[in-house]
Amino acid sequence: MALFGTDGVRGLANRDLTAELALDLAVAAAHILGEAGAFKGHRPRAIVGQDSRASGEFLEAAVIAGLASAGVDVYRVGILPTPAIAHLVAESGADLGVMISASHNPMPDNGIKFFSKGGGKLDDQLEQAIEARLGEKWERPTGRDVGRVINDESASERYLYHLLSSLTTNLKGLKVVVDCANGASSDVAPTSYHRAGAKVFSINNSPDGWNINENCGSTHMESLIAKVKEIGADLGIAHDGDADRCLAVDAKGNVIDGDFIMAILATHLKVPAVVGTVMSNLGFIKAMGAAGIKVEKTAVGDRYVLENMLANNHVLGGEQSGHIIMRNHANTGDGVLTALHLMQVMVETGKSLEELASIMSRFPQVLINVKDVDKSKLDSSAKIGDAVKSAAAKLGDKGRVLLRASGTEALVRVMVEAETEKEAEEIASQLAEIVRLELK
Secondary structure, three states: OOOOEOOOEEEEEHHHHHHOHHHHHHHHHHHHHHOOOOOOOOOOEEEEEEOOOHHHHHHHHHHHHHHHHOOOEEEEEOOOHHHHHHHHHHHOOOOEEEOOOOOOOOOOOEEEEEEEOOOOOOHHHHHHHHOOOOOOOOOOOOHHOOOOOOEEEOHHHHHEEEHHHOOOOOOOEEEEEEEEOOOOOOHHHHHHHHHHOOEEEOOOOOOOOOOOOOOOOOOHHHHHHHHHHHHHEEEEOOOOOOOOEEEEEEOOOEEEEEHHHHHHHHHHHHEEEOOOOOOOOOHHHHHHHHOOOEEEEEEHHHHHHHHHHHHOOOEEOOOOOEEEEEEEOOOOOOOOOOHHHHHHHHHHOOHHHHHOOOOOOOEEEEEEEOOOOOOHHHOOOOHHHHHHHHHHHHHHHHHHHEEEEEOOOOOOEEEEOOOOOHHHHHHHHHHHHHHHHOOO
C-alpha cells in the first residue's frame, strides 16, 4: 500500500508514523525537491508547523532534524493552521513547507503534509519519488553546509494580516461563537474574528496536547449548536484540528455544511463556475444550475479540487466537509478565511445565515461503507453495474447514486441521495448488500 494518501502521510503516531519515518521523509523530500531544481542557486529554506497534538512535538523535532541534516534552513513557526503554512511558504519565498497534523482524526493519529515552493501541495509524482528514496544512503553535508533552525516569532501575525487584509467590510454587529476543536486555530481564529469587528465567544480553545478533536470541532458540533442557542449568537463556526475546514451553524442551530457555504459565496461573488466533488450534494448542484453557475466535479480531496481550479482558472471550489478554496486569497482550503468571508456576506447583504442558506435545499444523503471487500473488482462486476443503473433510473433527476472504492481502506463507499431519507436508505442498503455479496 502507498505511504502517501490523498493528504500526505497519516497514521497512528509512534506506531505507524514514527520519529524515524518522519526524519527519513524530511530527508527524502529535501533530496527530491533539490534535484527537481527547487533549491537551485541558493540555500534552501523550509517552513515547519504543527497542530496541537502531543505527538507533534517529537515528530516536529524529527522533521526539523531531517531537513537541517540535509542542508535546509528551517523556520519553525509552532502551532498554526495548515493553510497558514501554505501561505507562509508562498509569502516568504520558502522552498518547501511541512505541516504536522492529522486534521480531523482522533488525537492518537498524526500526519505529515508537504508543500512545494509557492505553497501548493506536492503532486503524486513527487510524493512517489519521495517514498522511493526513503532510507537511501546519501552524502551528508558538514560544517557551514548543514541547515540552521530559526524560531519564527512573527509567523502568526503575518498570517493574521493576510486573513484580515482579504476583507473589505467590517464585521461589527455580528455575534459569533467559534469552536476551535482544541486545535491549531485556538488562537488565530478568535483573534481574527475579533480584529475583524465581530463579538466573539470561543469554546474548545484550550489545547493541552490530548484534547484535540475530542467531542468538539467540525466533527462534533453539539456543543457549538448549544452555545449558539444559549447566548443568541448570529452564527457559530466550527473548525477541525488543523483549521483547513469550516462548517457553520445558523442562529437556530441548523448546520450549514460546505455545500451551503459554497452556494452562498458563489452567488454573492457571482462566479461563472464553481468546483465541487463527486460527493457534492444534488441540492447544491441544482441550486447552482438555477443561479446560472456551472458546477465542475472532481474526485474527493481538496488537492483535486485545486488542480481543476488551476487548470480552468476558477476562483471558488471545495467540499461538503468544509474544505473551501478561495483562490483569490489562498491556494488551499482555509477554514478561518472561509468563515471571515461568510460573515462578510452576512454583513454586506444584511441577511441572516438562515436566509442566505435558503438558496439551496439539501437532498437527504445516505452513505454506507461496505468493509472487507475486494474493491479492485468494483468496476468489473456486471451485477453491481446493473444494480446501479436500475437505482439511478428509479431516482431519475430527483436523486443520485455513487459507488467508489476507498483510496486507503479495503472498502467500497455506497452513496445515495433521494427526495426522502427513507428512499435513500432503502436504495443504499440494497446496493450495499449487492456489493457485499459480489465483492466478498
